[in-house]
Amino acid sequence: MKQFDSTSKQRGWLWFVVWALVASLLLAHNAYLWLGKRITPDTDILALLPTQERDPVLQQSFTHMVDAAQQRVIILIGAEDWEASKKAANAYTQVLAPHKDLFDITSLSEKTQSDWLAPFQKNRLGLLTAQQQEQLKTQSAETLANTWANTALSKLYSAFSGPKLGSFQDDPFGTFDTWVQERAQETPVRPRDGYLFVADAKHQYILLAINLVPPAFSITAQEKVMPLLEQAASAARTSLVGNKIEVISTGVVLHAAAAGQQAHQEVSTIGVGSLLGIIVLMWLSFHSLKPIGLILLSIGIGFLGALSVCILLFDRIHLMTLVFGASLIGIAQDYGIYYLCHRLGAKQVDSRTLLKQLIPGLLLTLLCAIIGYLGLALTPFPGLRHMAVFSAVGLLFAWLTVICWFPQLVHANSLKSGKLVAGYSRLLHLFAPPKKTARKWLVALLLGTGCLIGLSQIKTNDDIRSLQTPPKHLVSDQLKLGKLLDAPTPVQYFLVRGDSVEIVLQREENLKRALDPLVEQKIISGYQAISNWVPSLKMQADHRALIENKLLAQDGPLKIIAEKIGEDSHWQTSVTQHLSASNQVLTVENFFLSSASQATRHLWLGKTGDTYASIVAIKGLQYTKLTQLSQAATGLAGVQWVDKIAEISSVLGRYRQNMGWVLLGAYGLVFGLMYQRYRKHTWRTLAPAAMASIITLALLGISGQALQLFHVLALMLLLGIGVDYGIFMQEQNRQAGKNMHENVDEDVNPDSSSDSKNLAWLATGLSAASTLLSFGLLALSNTPALRAFGLTMLIGTALVWLIVPFFIRRQTIPALKKDQHAI
Template identity: 25%
Template sequence: MNGPRRWMGVVVWGVAVVGMLIGVALTFDVTTQITHFLPEPDDPELGALSRALTRAPVSRTMILTLEGPDLATALDRADTLRAELAEQPEVAWVSTGPSPEMEGAFYKLFFPRRYLLATDDPEGLDGRLDDAGLRAAAARLKRELGGPAGPLVRTFATRDPLLTWLDAIERFRAGQQGGLAVKNGRFVSRDGCCAVVFATTRSSAFESSAQKPIQDLVGRLVKQLRSDGTRLEQSSVQMFAVEAQRSIQADITRISAMSIVAVALLFLGVFVTPRPWLLAHLPIATGLLTGLFVNLVVFDTLHGLTLAFGATLIGVTIDYPVHLFNHHWLVGQRGSARAVGGAILIGSLTTVLGFAALAGTGFPGLVEVAVFAISGVVAAVATTLLVLPVMLPDAPRVGRLHTAIARMAAGLVRRRRRWPHTVVPVMCALLCAVGLPQVDWVDDPSVLTRLDPELQAQDARVRARVARVDAGRLVVVSGPTDSVLDGNDRVARVLGDAVKSGELEGFSSLHRVVFGPDLQRRNGEKFFAAGDLSRRTLAALEADAFKPALFAGFLEPAEPLLLSELQDGPLAPLLSPFLVPLPGDGEGERTAALTFLRGVKDSAAVEARVEEEGGLLFDQRTFMADLYGRFRSRATHMVPLGLVAILLVLTVRLRKPRRVLAAFAPAVLAAATTAALLGMFGVQMNILHLISLLLVLSIGVDYGVFLAESTGETDSVVAALVSMAMACVTTVLGFGLLGMSQAPALQAIGLTVGIGVTVSVLVAPSAWLLVHQADPENAP
């Protein structure tokens, strides 16, 4: 290639890089919505619900408790905390107690509907509204007027002599049992020890970058308040999300620093000058930029996890410059790019096919990861083959370490005895036989994150103070917004039966506060359909020494209270924990009503009761495990398809079955051995292990291809072997070190790739040597 033509590639690359940089700068938008990475369940309604749940106020609301030397101090500090949080732009709503607007709105909306909300058992009203029942009601009114609540009862008695309003308040209070109390207009934990503050953030709780300033503020206040004896604690998804990000980031920073230093030392040791080390990063950087650009063009936005996973996968492309450099240094051809081009292209094609299997899982997040990684790999290969050769020194100096490694590789190639090469594959096969049956898959996504036990304890303490419900276990009823509460009423009735039967300890439902239109109408009919109720009530009151004239017109009819009226008003924050807005179905707004459960003793029995009434027992943990299980099974089916595609490519390129086998079998054996070893060590495998095994396969096939493509010259085979050894060390340093991380997700990737690549580098040469010694025609 003459001078100007050689530089053409660099110019094209430079223009492309500048263009993509501008494109990325103009459209860069990273989201961290976890919903993006939620697998799509078969039931679209369930999918919509699980996505809506992650955005719903119930998951965006932080609960903070303050325990001071005394309650007055705690309440005072709660006001300070509220003021501080209210100043944060990320905080959408913060409250220390029911506002006067809430109390006013509650009375204004509920009191006119007192008869419609009188009871959840309209049939039971018959006994209360006959003559004997009305006499009992008059006597009760007198007792209440004379009792401690008398002054309060007096305020509404003339409009409600049957005390339906008092019953509604009592029912509302019963719904709060085990929950919150209100003192001096502020929320207080039921045990009276703590002031309680609620704060809802604007962004999803999982958007840790948006949540960090709030968590930092809370952290500062915790320290500040500790000095005056007040303990501030919280229960929130945000706390875990920010802590997880902090811990993962710290791990990655620490491990990356170690990895960068170690890889730099390796490159310096082998290639003597720093140029190869610097050049090796060009393909990776170009790959990352291309991945970013393509994803922004195709998907408009980029997910933080896509970036993390995609960048990890693109990291394997460091093998390509390593292969090029070794060939250039050891074989010493100017045309080294042409000599290794075939191997790199085939290697990258098989890698792309492997990553394409990710796209076949139907996991929206993984489709993006696949697109990111595939476009990145293509760009990295192009950079390796078009740009790097121009920048390599014409007469590279081969250092002593490089020479020593090459000599060892040459010794290995020249060894004529076959049996030593069988040792590694046979050992791997034995390990597979023993270990593969021990592989244990776990689909619970919670194993991907390690929650700080101290934070978990804090979360549990705060929850116990304010909401006695089991985390992640709820009943869902969904439907059109204004009638969803009808279903909620039916579910509440059967859950009440479940409590009586001992299947359940208790539940917290919006049913305690408001009924659906159907139940309200049935209550209304009992009061208003019987035309003489007013006359009979006044007679009963007169008989008990009341002045009936003062009660005239007490029976005021009203229209049912609709959920939409509540959702738009000041009471919305109180209702929001129970409601999740769902996407409309073209016929209007839809909402899911949630009922939180406590102490489920017989899950199957509760589920049967609930399902009969159109509800769904939703166990977040089981639900997610089920989805991830289905996803893993789909991924497991996709991997063989990817392997078949790789095999086809290798067959087309390498033609001879022995060579195809030598390139392909070691990768499969290495991946299987890795799984077997993890199984033998009792590591429970999850979805990240599976993805990492895919990475091991891709890298393993690359190694096989590098060797297979270098058939002929001994120097070429030696260069390929040195490349493999170096690529293995860089991969272990890049990925394997992740195994040291505290984060289970990083640990899974690190451990799998670390073991897998090491096994690959041991198996691939053995397989190649075995095949080629058996076929002297192809031997070097």
């Protein structure tokens, strides 16, 4: 027997040393990551969204649209007086100008404007507006000749005929001038005094387009860029005394910084709050620093392991993963609490024997918790998968810490109970089912009726926009800027595909013809497309043919002009030859070489795989008319309506439904997992979690909370946690009954069954309290998804704790000698 004890101790110390080596490696790896490699948590919210795996072109189009705006910050600086606006804008740029390593401010010059026109001037004959094209096609020869001749003569002699881009012979009929003016109408922004200018009824704004040099989601951008932007805005507002200066700022970096600051605050609130709560609980329970240190040790190694594995698997970690991981504290300490509570009561048993008795229950609790996190891993959201891996790995490392180290560090009689233990243990006697059958049925009827009423009132809301809470001032600025600039939305657009560039451009032109009636009906205010600037080769050829056959014909309007101004046929021939010389074909490649393409390059995807693709962006979209807009692409080859908001919302709704079935399957899986040990009493371990879940859903319905995916995911995790409490109570009850029957003839304490239940009840209470402190604190999060998750866990965990004592089975044992004993 002594040899067996010696072997057991040697194995225990062997596992202690092995795990010490593992912990040392984790510590070294984390030190390298944070101090050597200097990793920074990812703050890109889009990284949490699902990817379109079935359609890579569609996913690329969304990424392309978002990336185009990611590095840009748009600033509008306005005042009632134009000169005041200019002074304020100068004050703003003076703050940023020295920091060329951070900011690239786009400036406007005469050269910029001339470069803008360069690619189009060589192709004047290939560019017509839709209205001009229709007139040339439908007007009779006589009407066409007189109308266009009069237009040309008016342009030649009138001082108020509008801007002229070149000499009269370059564009006698004003077709190119009109086309350029139509392109300019795509944005209300205009050049003025070397600035970009836009105005509303009250203010005259200067637009500053700023490109960030560092990535918008980098820590550099948030730590260095944001203070400078705030300093520049302050300088603009105080640049003139007596003038009210308005500064409107929009950009991805602003939202990233706000999200990062919010997440940092929540990590502190949730992590520190949970930690302090656990320390207080451990002190009140054991009145010793040693248990507190051991619990913190298991949690710490769990965190180190989770961080290392996530970095190795995903090469990064998201800040939201750390926020969610902060709540890991509430579960990781369960295993240590379970061991310490039983070490407190089993003073006559050595640590290795105690561990052997506890391992089945500890293993089941770990597996059930991991099954709960499996629900997060099954979603299409990369961020949730990272959270699932982080939490599951963290729990595994915390569990192994308890198994390998606690038996060697916590010995019999080394713990003493605090004041909380005796008082809390007496609470168990308050949780007893009614003795009379009639009362039991009455309670069941009332509870069932309340649940049915609550469940019948449940509504769902899968709209992704309900999960976003950016600061109000950013939302306000975004709305103001969108209205002033008539900017298209980056998440709702048409995706056009084809086997070649020419086919894509032709399909864009077909789509635009379908959209024009919607513009006339004011369902949309317009659209942006590459084909607005670069017509298809077929369209360019049609335009040239129309101009040559209608306007430059020998007996056409050019002849009338020559007669009116006293020129002969040689002049007419000279003008025709001069115009024909500017007959180069305009291509997408040439267009992208000019500064005119800066604002629209993001609309061209180019070749993606075996196909070419582009985007037609929509301006002035009315969300109540989305159905009509989406139907505009019906029947058009290669054209697809993309609504990323609806797509992600649909994914949320579909996975909410699917995860409901997965939740039911998980209950079946857990039941099968525990049936081998608990047999006919297995249902008792599952009933508290199941009842708590149903009541939680009912309460959400009664309170008017719209059900979403994150409520269901919380119920998935509640299964893992709730079953833990059921296992705690049933495992100790099972062990106590076994010991009583084995020792029926011995002089043992008849209250040992009650003491065992008190130990399990203590472990359940401490675990529930720490879970409420961690996941419950998520209910205070400003992130709606985490708040929904935390609220569900807060209600559900409290209910499991209240319900689990009612499902303890009562032991029937032989009469034993009485000997009072307390924990």
